[in-house]
Amino acid sequence: MSIQSATVVGERQAVVSCHVERPLDDTVWTRFSALQRRRPGGFAIAALMRPADAGAGEDEDRWLQRAREAAVHGPLGHHTHWTAPDHARPSGAEPLATDYKHPGERVRMEGARLRELGLSPVGFCGGGWYTDAEVAEVCAELGYVDCTPRATRPPYLPSGEAWASLQQPARIRLPSGSLLPAIPTTHSLGDLARALRSRTLPPVVHAYFHDTDLLDRRRRALLPVLLRLLSRRARPVDLATLAAAIGHEAPEVDWADVARL
Numbered sequence: 001m002s003i004q005s006a007t008v009v010g011e012r013q014a015v016v017s018c019h020v021e022r023p024l025d026d027t028v029w030t031r032f033s034a035l036q037r038r039r040p041g042g043f044a045i046a047a048l049m050r051p052a053d054a055g056a057g058e059d060e061d062r063w064l065q066r067a068r069e070a071a072v073h074g075p076l077g078h079h080t081h082w083t084a085p086d087h088a089r090p091s092g093a094e095p096l097a098t099d100y101k102h103p104g105e106r107v108r109m110e111g112a113r114l115r116e117l118g119l120s121p122v123g124f125c126g127g128g129w130y131t132d133a134e135v136a137e138v139c140a141e142l143g144y145v146d147c148t149p150r151a152t153r154p155p156y157l158p159s160g161e162a163w164a165s166l167q168q169p170a171r172i173r174l175p176s177g178s179l180l181p182a183i184p185t186t187h188s189l190g191d192l193a194r195a196l197r198s199r200t201l202p203p204v205v206h207a208y209f210h211d212t213d214l215l216d217r218r219r220r221a222l223l224p225v226l227l228r229l230l231s232r233r234a235r236p237v238d239l240a241t242l243a244a245a246i247g248h249e250a251p252e253v254d255w256a257d258v259a260r261l
């Protein structure tokens, strides 16, 4: 069912994604993989995976094995940490680092590598919610649906830092004229718990968590409970299906109305 017809009949839809930050950490991976297989609430959780960082000594063969495994159990996505595996946003270190790449260039290179490896990521999410016009253009070139826009400003971002603001799925008209489909991320686990309690879910919910959340006993227990509750208030759809639906029908918005500082 498409976005528009879903809205017309009032059927709420929900997607769930995970920022897979530490795919080579055995404990984190085992927990994420087990959860993805279980499909709590019937959700095929999209794995937005950070590619192996050769510069940081990460093993790409092992990474690829895990990415293939994730792609069997849900949609696969691309998640970029621009500075280092444990530093998501760009550091602005251009004059100092010889291997510095502009954020868009890094996404283009990583995206090309993922394809060389035989992977077909459906979507993208910028680490630390960072994006800019160049990153967005590269996402459109790669055929991604962008999950970087958020319904609310990331609470920890200092003022003046770039992010993208969008309430519901849309097609973003970029400066080049290309259209970038976007499914904004609407709810963290805490937001989701509050919205379920207050019954204030939007027509399309996109809940996310981090693989590292699964290291925390309380969050690990809470997540399947929340997803089961969510599935009673919204029809579970997966990111790829929703992306295909909005590719034709979502409203168009201008990049200038999405980009924020």
Ligand SMILES: [Zn+2]
Pocket (backbone or CB within 6 Å): 019, 021, 079, 080, 081, 088, 127, 128
């Ligand atoms: Zn991240």
